Structure formats: structure tokens, C-alpha cells
Amino acid sequence: MLTHKQLRYFVDIVDAGSFSLAAERLFIAQSALSRQVKDMEQALQVPLLERGTRHLAVTPAGQSLYDDARRVLAALQQATVNARHAQRGIEGTVQLLHASSVPLTPALQAFLRSHLDRHPGVSVEVSQSSSEHQALDIAEGRADVGLARDPVLRRYPGMHYVPLYTEPLVVALPVGHALAQASKVALNDLRSEAFVATPHLDRGGLSHRVAQLCRAAGFEPRGARVRSRKWSQLALVQAGFGVAVVPASMGQLCPPGVATRPLAGEGSHTTVLALWREDASALVRQFAEALAPALHAPS
Template sequence: MISFKQLRYFVEIVAAGSYTRASERLYIAQSALSRQIKELESDMDVVLLRRDAKQVELTLAGQEFYDKARKILEDLEHAISQARYIDKGERGAIRLLHSSSVPLSPPLGPCLNTVLEGFPGVTLEISQASSEHQALEVEEGRADLGLARIPILRKHPHLETVTLFQEKLVVAVSLQHPLAQHSVIDIAALRDELFVSTPHRDRGGLSYLVAERCIAHGFFPKPARATSRKASLLSLVNANFGIAIVPDSMRAIAVAGVHFIDLKEEDFQSAVVLMHRRGASVMVDQFVQAFIAAIARPSTSPQLATST
């Protein structure tokens, strides 16, 4: 039977690079450490490490196992941390993911702050991830909430999404670009432009939506020679590698050298959704309801607040 102790020892040996350094870090005898790893390999019937007098090297099977073992230990550490929060009478931590195209500028950032004031025992662990990756992480319980842009291509039976609001899409160009003299343009004016963000065939989100809308207007976005699906796309725009169609809220995180242009076409809109897992903890469920209510208040100016 594989134990968490064996996983911890194995991960520490790989991180330290040798049995000697790992035994010093773990404060156990090198012989005991070696015995645990031999038992682990015997139970698995797999060679995980190649050893010599000075260092260790992962086998191909060992590398695959190392990545999974490290993730298991991280999840265990998170679970222990949550249990300690509860034992102290506190609520715990909520793991929140958001897309790079969903910046925590108004209304999202201020609403999160407002909601946190009503949950004094809750902390947010915030990271960025693509829309599709968020959906999977929330579905499988590695994250609690996701803030993403639809469409999300894969279906997840335990995932619930709530549309928070819609916002218009705008064109981002460098101040050096000929289009920078415009404040409003037709989408047709972008037919021959190079886009620094193009869709991935297996991912939804903003770039997929933009491509769909462009196709509806008779063309597919031409990829620039340098592309990005992350927040760095505005840096590529600033460097004049090409243009991008982005949510209006990204003005708040843009560098000074980027100019934004409104589109005449009204169908260039993007919805922001909140994702959470059905059957989540009471803490997460209460936080979700409070956040939806905060977004729906007129002062935050979202246009939608309906479940899908």
C-alpha cells in the first residue's frame, strides 16, 4: 500500500537531487529513506529513480509519477489548511480562477471586495487560467469558482454557470497604427488586418468568440506573426505586431501606447460567466449568491444576471 510518507519522500528526493540532501532536509537516515523508495517501487512494480553515488535521475515513468505525486501532496496540504481554518472557527479559502480577458477591474474587483467584507473568515486564492481550463478545474474540484468568457466548448455535467453581464467588444490598436486616428469603425475595415490573438481549435473563450463574429461578417481573422491568448496580447498590440478585438474593460489594464476603437456592429458583445460546481460547500454557495447579488446591483452596471 502506497503511503503519503512515501510520496513525500519521493518528491523531496527529486527536489533535492540526491538521497543525501533529501535525508538532511527530512531529518531521517539515508538508509531509511532508501528503504521507503524501494518499497514504493516494489509496490508499484516500476523503477522511478536511477541512482548513483552523487545524484538521482528520474525515469520516464518516474517523471510522470512525480508530477502527479507533487499535485496530490499540494491538494493534501490545501485540505489540511482548510481543516485548520474550520477548527479555528473560520470559514477557509476559496480558490478563484479568471481568464486574462476578464480583468478584476470594475465591476468584478470592487464587487469581490464588497462581498469579502461580509465574509470576514474567507480568503481568496486567485489565479489566471483559460476558460476551458477553468471549467475543468472547477468540475474536478481543484478550484471553487471561475470567471470566464463564453463560449466554453466542452460540456461538464457538474458545472453550473451564471451569466453575470455582457460588455461590448472594442478594437485595440497601437498608436502607431493607421487606424489609431479613428474612434469608431466598421468591422469590414479589419478584413485585411493582422490579429495578435487567434482561436485554438480545442478552446473557447474570447478568441473563439471574436473569430465567430468575424466569420459572421464575411472573413476569418488573419494571424499576426506574433500571437498570444493571454493578457500579453495588449503588449503585442502596443508593439504594433497587429490588432486585437477585446472587451471594453481591458482599457483599464492597457499600457499608454494602445488606442481603443468602438465597433459600429452591435453584435460584438461578450458575456462574462461565473462557474461553480453543483453541490459545492455551504461557504462557496453563500459566497456565490452574495457575489451574484452584488453584481446585479445597479451601481455595478451589469446588463445580465441569469443562470444558464
């Protein structure tokens, strides 16, 4: 049976890429680390590391153990945090995911504040994840609630996909761009423009929605030479690399040097969904079911 200490040592060795560097980081003798790995190999009856190479190499068995060990150590760390929270009287933590195109708007911040005021035993941990990855993480129990852009292409059984609100799309442009002076911008006006976040129909969320609109307008969007599907796309617009089609709530947070104009045409809107498991705990259900009335219109 492997111990927690052995798993931690093994992960540290692989992460460091050498016994010597791992020993320095752990403040223990290199010979002690080597002895731990040999004991692990003897217990498992498989080689974990190849020591005869110039750079430390991990065997297939070692890679499998490394991946599992990281998950085990993370779970143990979370268990420790949960135990400490429970001791302090905290009822639990909601793991909340949001897409980069679903910013933490004033309305969402106000909801979090009011929900936590009403439930002093609850805490919320917020992380960012793409709309498609959120569904998988929640389905497999790594997160509790997601805020994703419709459509989520791959849907999992036993999950709620609840529309929260719909908002208009806007075009983000450098302030010196000719279209920045227009009252509205049509998709056809962007036919020759470079998109700093190239829309794709094989991706879910905002990317899929914008790709649909461009195709309906009769063209395939052209990617800029520097691209990002994250929040940094607005910085790329600011730098003049191209344009972006984003939700109005995201457009309200543009940096200086970026202008936004409403996107004209039918269907120029996007919907935010709340995702959570049907068998979620009462703590998570209470949080998720309170989202819809609180976020009926983004700020």
C-alpha cells in the same frame, strides 16, 4: 504502505533530476535518499527509477507514482491550511478562477470587499484559468467558482452557467496606427491586420467570439508573428506587433501607447458567465449567487 516522507522525497528526487541535487536541497545524505527509494520499490514490487543512465530516468510506474504523489501532497498541504483556518475561526476558502479576459475590475474588487465584510469567516483565493479549463477544474472539484467568457464549448452536467453581464468589444491599436484616429472600427477594417491573439472557433471564450465575428465579416484573422492569448497581448500591441479585439473592461486597463476604439457592427459584444457546481457547498453557493446582482455592469 508508503509514508508522506517517502512521497515527498520521491517527488523532490524526480524534480531535481538526480539523487545528489535532491540530497543537497533536502539537507540529507544521498545514501539515505537512495535507501528510501529502494524501500519504496520493494514495498510496491515495481522499479521506480533507472539508475544506470547518465541522467536519472523515471519508469512508467515511477511516473504514475510521481503524478499521484504530487496530487496527494498538494491535498495534504491544503488540508493543513484548512485546519489552521478553521482553528482561527475562518469558515472556509472560496477558490475563484477568472479568464485573462475577465480582469479584476473595480466592480469585482468592490464585490469581494463587501462580501468578505459581510462574511468575516470567508476567504477567497483567486487564480487565472482559461474559460474552457475553468469548467473542467470546477466539475472535477479543483476550484469552486469561475468567471468565464461565453461560449464555454464543453459543458459538464451538474454545473451552473449563469450570465453575469454583457459588455462591448473594443479594438486595441498602437497609438500611431491609422485606425486609432477613427471614432469606431469595423471588423472589415481589420481584414489585413495581424492579430496578436489569433481567434479560433475551436476555442471557447473570447477567442471563439472574435473568430465568429471575423468569419461573419468574410475573412479569417491572420496571426501576428508574436502572439499571446493572455493579458500580455496588450503589451504586444504596445510593441507594435499587431492589433487585438478585447472586452471594454480589459481595454480600460491598456498600457501607455495603446489606443482603444469601439468595435462597430452587430454582435460586437461579449458575455461573462459565472460557473459553479450545482452540489457546491453553502459557502460557495452564497458567494456565487451574490455575483450576479453585484456585477450587473462592469466598471
